[in-house]
Every structure is written in C-alpha cells, then in structure tokens.
Amino acid sequence: GSLISAPELSPFALALSSAWCTLVVPNSTCSIYTRIWCIYEAYLSYSWDKTIFTATKQDKRPVLVALRAVVAFALAGGVCFACSASGVVRGDTRIYLVLLFWLLVCAIVTLYGKAFS
Incomplete structure (x- = not known):
C-alpha cells in the first residue's frame, strides 16, 4: 500500500468531518497514544471542535x-x-x-x- 499524501482527505478523515463526535476505544494491546493514526484522528477531532468520548470498561460487579x-x-x-x-x-x-x-x-x-x- 502507498502512503496517504493528504491524510485530511482520506476516507476516514472525510467521514470524521461529517460526524458530530468521536468515540475513542482503547484496548489492552497498546495505548491509543502510541498509534500515529489515532493521534491524528484525535488532533482532527479536537481541531474541528468535535465532542470526544472515551469508552471505559463496564463495571463487572x-x-x-x-x-x-x-x-x-x-x-x-x-x-x-x-x-x-x-x-x-x-x-x-x-x-x-x-x-x-x-x-x-x-x-x-x-x-x-x-x-x-
């Protein structure tokens, strides 16, 4: 695969631009802050004034x-x-x-x- 020359024009960024919020879903494999694409999505969401939600674990008790x-x-x-x-x-x-x-x-x-x- 080739690198995206204009990430703000990627299909995901275009979809994100039309959404009213962003949902961040961390997992136990690695931090979302170690994935460059996740950081870029957070940057776009913040710069576009999107509401950012972070998923949390359900209370198991x-x-x-x-x-x-x-x-x-x-x-x-x-x-x-x-x-x-x-x-x-x-x-x-x-x-x-x-x-x-x-x-x-x-x-x-x-x-x-x-x-x-």
Missing part, C-alpha cells in the same frame, strides 16, 4: 453498584430521621428537608455512582 446505592439511601434516611428525632428540624420544614436530601442522594448515585467505589 453490578451487585456492588446496587449495594452502594442501598447504603447511600440508608445513610440519607438515617440523617433525615436523626434531624427529625432530635428536633433540629420541625414542622413543615421537615418534609422539605427529607425530599431535598433524597433528591440529592438520587442525583449523586445516578450521576456520580463511581464516586462511591
């Missing part, structure tokens, strides 16, 4: 993921109960505190589940 969520909810419930039982929060404010705290825990577990690992 779904039971631990679920356990983290259960522990987070239990802790949230305990904090809400302690605030109510101690009288720190009274009246109508109590329900809003509970709802806000549960909402916060749901957001953390959903968006930042990896932070609990």
